[in-house]
Amino acid sequence: MGEIVVVYELDKAVATRVPRGEERPVRHVHAAPTAPGAPTATGPRTLCGKDTFAMATTGWKPSEHPETQWYPEEYASAVCPDCDAMMET
Template structure:
């Protein structure tokens, strides 16, 4: 798997997580998202998650507590 960053699409003043996306890392970076998610959305207003996708077989790329908020297009692309 290429290096990705998990980013949150947030909503409202309390910044609650609305959707979980995956984005490739920015050039030369290991934890900074690039400008677009794997589904093509702009990452500018999104927040990078503290979650680091595990490299172990069978591990999820997303935080398990947000499994019900995954962007289907990002999940397919990963």
């Protein structure tokens, strides 16, 4: 497997009214491989199989933070358990 990046599954705009210019809250944090041949682009699916099309890329790469968890600490409560299990293997 190549490089892994972190992506955010955001709350749906319809479900939560967010004022214009503000970011939608993060629903889940997922891990996704980069696209083949494009190390800066996210692949089409997360490690748990969800489509990354509507997810926000974070720029957080676990390989750049080997001393910490694979996800940003402030989102520990929103980590996808399936992606987390895949990252442990």
